[in-house]
Amino acid sequence: MRRVAVTGIGVISALGADRESFWNALAAGTGGIGPMQLVEPDIVRFTNAAEVRGFRPADHFEERDAALLDRFAQFAAVAAREAIRDAGIEWTRDLQERTAIVTGTSTGGQTSEDESFRDFYERKQMRFSPFTIPKAMSNAGASRISFEHGVCGPVYTVSTACSSSNHAIGQAFWMVRNGAAELAIAGGSDAPFSPGMLKAWEGMRVVSPDTCRPFSKDRKGLILGEGGAMLVLEPFDRARARGAHIYGEIAGLGMSSDAHHLTQPLPQGAVRAMRSALADAGASPEAIGYINAHGTGTTANDLTETAAIREAFGAHASKLMVSSSKSLHGHTLGAAGAIEAAATLLALDRGVIPPTANFLGPDPDCDLDVVPNVPRPAVVEWALSNSFAFGGLNAALVFRG
Amino acid sequence: MPEEFKARVIGVIAKTQRIPLEAVSIDSTFEELKIDSLDGINLIFALENEFSVDIPDEDARAVKSVRQMAEGISHLLARKAGAQGSPA
Numbered sequence: 001m002r003r004v005a006v007t008g009i010g011v012i013s014a015l016g017a018d019r020e021s022f023w024n025a026l027a028a029g030t031g032g033i034g035p036m037q038l039v040e041p042d043i044v045r046f047t048n049a050a051e052v053r054g055f056r057p058a059d060h061f062e063e064r065d066a067a068l069l070d071r072f073a074q075f076a077a078v079a080a081r082e083a084i085r086d087a088g089i090e091w092t093r094d095l096q097e098r099t100a101i102v103t104g105t106s107t108g109g110q111t112s113e114d115e116s117f118r119d120f121y122e123r124k125q126m127r128f129s130p131f132t133i134p135k136a137m138s139n140a141g142a143s144r145i146s147f148e149h150g151v152c153g154p155v156y157t158v159s160t161a162c163s164s165s166n167h168a169i170g171q172a173f174w175m176v177r178n179g180a181a182e183l184a185i186a187g188g189s190d191a192p193f194s195p196g197m198l199k200a201w202e203g204m205r206v207v208s209p210d211t212c213r214p215f216s217k218d219r220k221g222l223i224l225g226e227g228g229a230m231l232v233l234e235p236f237d238r239a240r241a242r243g244a245h246i247y248g249e250i251a252g253l254g255m256s257s258d259a260h261h262l263t264q265p266l267p268q269g270a271v272r273a274m275r276s277a278l279a280d281a282g283a284s285p286e287a288i289g290y291i292n293a294h295g296t297g298t299t300a301n302d303l304t305e306t307a308a309i310r311e312a313f314g315a316h317a318s319k320l321m322v323s324s325s326k327s328l329h330g331h332t333l334g335a336a337g338a339i340e341a342a343a344t345l346l347a348l349d350r351g352v353i354p355p356t357a358n359f360l361g362p363d364p365d366c367d368l369d370v371v372p373n374v375p376r377p378a379v380v381e382w383a384l385s386n387s388f389a390f391g392g393l394n395a396a397l398v399f400r401g
Numbered sequence: 402m403p404e405e406f407k408a409r410v411i412g413v414i415a416k417t418q419r420i421p422l423e424a425v426s427i428d429s430t431f432e433e434l435k436i437d438s439l440d441g442i443n444l445i446f447a448l449e450n451e452f453s454v455d456i457p458d459e460d461a462r463a464v465k466s467v468r469q470m471a472e473g474i475s476h477l478l479a480r481k482a483g484a485q486g487s488p489a
Contacts, residue, residue: 205458261437
């Protein structure tokens with residue numbers, strides 16, 4: 001089996017419109033959570049969000065193309081362009097035919113759908129734009145990347161709520177590893193800020209009234225975020241031969257289902273995902289130095305994840321650094337795994353662990369070293385990134401620097 | 402709490418949970434009724450609609466029994482009546 005290198009990273013998030021502004025904010029511990037601006041205020045009880053500020057579609061797309069793309073698909077395309085440019089890919093017809101694209105999204109184009117449905121239900125507009133369906137479909141981002149770069153190998157989208165991108169990156173990793181693809185563009189995007197979607201999240205009662213404080217005492221829930229991240233994956237030997245910068249390797253994927261409950265997580269499911277990712281990578285638990293946690297900031301996730309990490313890593317759990325970068329870029333749902341894969345790879349590449357921001361003090365049920373508030377310089381060889389979804393679907397990735 | 406009010410709360414719980422009315426009493430705990438966290442917030446959604454009150458997230462998370470639920474709503478209704486200045 002081939003080793004798989006990551007040679008390109010593209011990110012658009014609340015921390016900025018490109019990879020370097022994302023990394024600079026992570027490495028400084030400067031968050032992107034602030035007052036929500038994309039949706040009219042006062043329709044929901046919460047007021048803060050992690051929005052991509054100042055994003056103008058016209059800066060990235062022809063007007064006609066922008067009209068055909070929901071914000072989530074625009075984020076996917078923008079992140080993919082940056083990743084492909086970063087990797088220095090020179091397309092040939094042969095390479096385009098052997099390249100895969102796998103994207104993750106939870107919300108897909110529901111923001112566009114919400115607008116159309118609102119026009120119909122509220123304003124009694126009897127005609128729908130023909131763009132509504134192609135804008136709303138979850139594979140719109142993957143298809144757009146395919147058109148733009150002429151990629152005509154396996155292209156598809158995975159939707160497993162907040163695990164979507166980890167599942168997507170994992171599928172692409174396996175394809176490159178076993179030779180089914182020579183190159184892959186993998187990641188995810190989400191843009192859930194529509195009035196209807198926010199009301200639905202309000203109904204779940206998991207959104208924090210102030211900010212996101214993972215693993216902290218007095219944490220009150222998650223902060224919704226938006227954005228996208230894409231990685232370029234290729235065989236390690238090929239990357240080395242062409243002299244590409246290698247951020248790190250994707251070394252393992254582990255997947256599991258709790259088979260338990262729609263919203264209550266079970267530690268055993270997370271444990272199985274982490275153990276199977278370690279086994280897939282051929283790494284011992286003791287090799288791991290850093291975990292980018294799912295760490296949503298909800299009571300249930302953070303204590304369940306802590307228990308799962310303790311069970312999967314045993315005594316080594318106390319030596320691990322575990323941080324949740326969601327405290328900085330928000331919970332980007334189907335994009336979370338991709339944005340956090342980017343954060344993890346950059347942390348390995350550049351030797352700084354992003355902190356868990358907004359930390360007020362320890363919660364005895366979350367007694368790990370969560371790198372509170374202050375970024376930590378550290379040289380780490382192996383890292384793991386967790387994603388857990390409503391519906392009990394878990395996916396963990398193992399990275400090697 | 403007036404019996405009529407308690408019966409109304411119990412009625413909403415039985416209907417929302419799809420369990421027989423006689424299975425629910427004012428002293429039932431959510432655990433006894435097999436009401437988990439997702440059911441719990443769904444019940445609160447139903448009761449907010451029934452009584453036209455807004456139950457804050459933190460109060461919602463703390464509720465573990467029918468009595469707590471009824472007392473909480475009763476309190477919110479009293480506060481609402483007070484805020485509107487209507488005679489109690």
